[in-house]
Amino acid sequence: MKTHVSQHDPQEAGVALKRVATAVSAALLSLSLSGAAGLAAPNALPSDMQAAIGAAVAKELAAYGGTQPIPGAVVGVWVPGKGEFTKGFGYGNLSPKTAMALDDHVRIGSNTKTFVATVLLQLVDEKKLGLDDTISKFGLGLNVPNEKSITLRELAEMRSGIVDAYAIPWVQKQSNAWWMHQTPRDWVAVAAKQPPLFAPGAKYNYSNTNWFLLGLIIEKVTHDTIAHQIASRILTPMGLVQTSFPTTGWGMPSPYAHGYSLDAKGAWVDESAVLAPSVSWAAGVMISDMADMKRWVKAYVTGTTNGAATQKARLTCLPTGAKNTSFGLGVGCSAGWYGYTGGITGYNTGAYYMPATGATIVVFVNSQREKPAPGVANALFADIAKIVTPQNVPF
Numbered sequence: 089m090k091t092h093v094s095q096h097d098p099q100e101a102g103v104a105l106k107r108v109a110t111a112v113s114a115a116l117l118s119l120s121l122s123g124a125a126g127l128a129a130p131n132a133l134p135s136d137m138q139a140a141i142g143a144a145v146a147k148e149l150a151a152y153g154g155t156q157p158i159p160g161a162v163v164g165v166w167v168p169g170k171g172e173f174t175k176g177f178g179y180g181n182l183s184p185k186t187a188m189a190l191d192d193h194v195r196i197g198s199n200t201k202t203f204v205a206t207v208l209l210q211l212v213d214e215k216k217l218g219l220d221d222t223i224s225k226f227g228l229g230l231n232v233p234n235e236k237s238i239t240l241r242e243l244a245e246m247r248s249g250i251v252d253a254y255a256i257p258w259v260q261k262q263s264n265a266w267w268m269h270q271t272p273r274d275w276v277a278v279a280a281k282q283p284p285l286f287a288p289g290a291k292y293n294y295s296n297t298n299w300f301l302l303g304l305i306i307e308k309v310t311h312d313t314i315a316h317q318i319a320s321r322i323l324t325p326m327g328l329v330q331t332s333f334p335t336t337g338w339g340m341p342s343p344y345a346h347g348y349s350l351d352a353k354g355a356w357v358d359e360s361a362v363l364a365p366s367v368s369w370a371a372g373v374m375i376s377d378m379a380d381m382k383r384w385v386k387a388y389v390t391g392t393t394n395g396a397a398t399q400k401a402r403l404t405c406l407p408t409g410a411k412n413t414s415f416g417l418g419v420g421c422s423a424g425w426y427g428y429t430g431g432i433t434g435y436n437t438g439a440y441y442m443p444a445t446g447a448t449i450v451v452f453v454n455s456q457r458e459k460p461a462p463g464v465a466n467a468l469f470a471d472i473a474k475i476v477t478p479q480n481v482p483f
Contacts, residue, residue: 091159092242092271096110098367099211102247107118108256118474126257126329130157131170131171131172132171132172132173132426133165133167133170133173133476134170134171134320136174137170137475137476138173140473140475141163141165141173141471141475142175142177142185142454144468144471144475145163145177145468146177146278147471148464148467148468148471149161149177149178149365149453149464151456151459151464151467152453152455152463152464152467154350154354154355154356155354155440155455156354156356158178158190158348158453158454158455158457158464159178159179159180159182159346159348159356159454159455160178160179160180160188160453160454161172161175161176161177161178161179161188161451161452161453161454161468162175162176162177162188162189162190162194162282162345162378162450162451162452163175163176163449163450163451163452163472164190164194164378164448164449164450164451164470165447165449165450165472165476166182166337166382166446166448166449167445167446167447167476167477168445168446168447169445170476172209173340174190174378175190175191176188176189178194179399180192180343180344180346180454181345182346182348182356182358183380184359188345188454189343189345189377190378190379191330191342191377191379192344192345192377192452193330193341193342193344193345193375193376194344194345194347194375194376194377194435194437194452194454195340195347195372195373195374195375195430195432195433195434195435195437196372196374196375196376196381196428196430196435196437197291197368197372197429197430197431197432197435197436197437197440197456198296198371198372198428198430198431198432199372199374199376199381199428199429199430199437199439200299200333200371200372200373200374200383200430201299201370201371201372201418201428202385202388202418202419202427202428203318203322203333203374203384204299204302204303204306204314204318204370204418205226205244205273205302205388205402205417205418205419206312206321206322206388206393206394206418207306207317207318207321207322208240208244208302208306208394208417208418209250209393209394209398209399209401209402209417210321210394210398211306211309211310212394212398213394213395213397213398214253216309216310217240217305217309218238218240218402219239219241219398219417220239220241220243220388221234221239221240222235222236222237222238222240222304223235223238223239223240223243223301224236226304226305226309227303227306227308228273228276228308230273230276230277230280232250232276232279232280232301232443233249233250233280233282233283233284234248234250234284234287234288237287237288238250239288239418240302240305241291241401242288242289242373242417243298243299243302244298244302244376244417244418245292245406245415245416245417246292246294246295246298246408246415247267247288247289247290247291247292247293247406248288248295248298248324249285249286249287249288249290249293249399250279250280250284250285250295250296250297250298251279251282251284251285251295251297252279252293252296252297253275253278253279253296253297253300253412254277254296256279256282257400258276259278263318264362267364267367268363268364268366268367269364270366270367271366272300272303272304272366272369272370273294273304275297275300275369276297276300276301276304290408291409291416292406292407292408292409292459293430296368296371296372296444299370299371299372300369300370300371301371303370303371306370311333314332314333314369314370315335318333318374319333326383326384326385326387328380328384329380330376330379330380331374331375331376331377331380331381331384332372332374332375332376333373333374334365334374334375335365336365337365338361338362338363338364338365339361340361340375341375344360345435345452346358346434346453346454347359347360347433347434347435347454347456348434348454348455349433349434349455349456350455356455358434359433359434360434362433362434363432363433368432372430372432378452379452382439382450383440383452384439384451385428385439385440385441385448386448387425387439387440388402388419388444389403389419389426389427389441390441390443391414391440400418401416401417402417402418402419403414403416403419403421403426404416404417404448405421407418410461410483411483412482413481413482413483420440422444422482422483423473423481423483424443424444424445424477424480425440425441425442425449425473425480425482426440426441426442426443427438427439427440427441428468429462429463429465429466430465431456431458431463431465432456434454434455434456435452435453435454435455435456435467436452436453436455436456436457436458436463436464436465437452437453438450438451438465438466438468438469439451440469440482442477442480443479444480445480447476447477448475449469449472449476451465451469451472452465453465453468455480461483462483466482468483470482470483
């Protein structure tokens with residue numbers, strides 16, 4: 089289970105992986121151009137930018153791969169005044185080989201947190217809870233360290249000091265079967281047995297446990313499931329019909345990009361459906377496609393989903409300690425870009441919006457390759473930003 093769910097913020101420093109030879113990059117570029125599913129936009133980016141993006145995809149899929157590059161990626165770029173570019177590269181399925189398609193569904197991992205944060209902010213707007221309420225107010229009965237001091241704001245800012253349950257060494261040693269039987273409350277209980285990393289609010293530390301707690305608190309306040317709250321408050325009103333919060337099924341809706349991991353021999357193994365939804369739940373269970381994620385990232389970054397005061401709180405970003413990155417309430421902030429990345433078995437995703445220019449970049453990659461930092465999806469996002477918004481390069 090060591091790579092089943094993202095354990096670290098992809099914006100934090102990671103352990104370097106061995107980079108593959110540049111010759112593989114060249115080979116992958118040829119593959120991506122011949123085997124990709126693309127769509128020419130009526131207002132296309134200049135051809136030199138398109139070629140540069142294609143080269144960046146080839147480079148990063150090779151660099152973050154094994155003996156073979158990561159199978160595929162989907163890229164969407166929309167920059168007012170410059171143009172658009174949407175294309176699938178490589179393969180969404182290796183057996184039989186099928187081109188990566190623009191409408192393929194993927195697991196979006198921690199991009200789920202942006203939906204949970206929005207429900208939280210809507211409840212604040214409705215005065216059903218407050219960002220400065222503490223965990224203890226909600227009577228979860230989980231005996232979380234410092235629960236009388238940790239606020240919902242600090243949970244959403246990743247500044248609670250609560251250990252990430254996934255990263256606990258003995259948890260990493262448990263069997264897949266053990267992982268699959270853990271409920272959201274179980275994950276919090278596991279983390280609650282560990283001493284806090286630091287005093288509430290003292291600094292940033294990425295912890296999925298925070299989002300299990302926020303999900304449980306939302307359910308306690310609404311007397312409803314977090315899945316239904318997200319559907320009724322966001323997905324249905326916005327018409328995000330390709331986005332879902334699985335609660336029982338392990339599979340993927342069609343069409344979908346298969347998700348791959350490397351085995352001990354360096355071969356790609358299909359792990360599209362190896363996780364029970366309870367493993368990631370409010371921390372990362374959701375599924376979406378590029379068209380929905382394009383609309384969603386703009387909506388929550390521009391504040392069309394909640395009130396002005398809560399939006400100001402969302403975008404009050406505090407330093408993470410990693411390069412030029414900061415973090416708000418369930419949103420990453422870097423060089424004028426706002427959004428999130430997600431890593432979960434088989435998938436690495438990023439969706440970002442720049443309010444100053446109206447630009448959007450969405451990147452889906454069908455393998456969870458998050459080391460070295462900032463991870464394959466964010467590395468590709470940064471490469472693309474350097475091409476289309478050279479004055480605003482993240483990370």
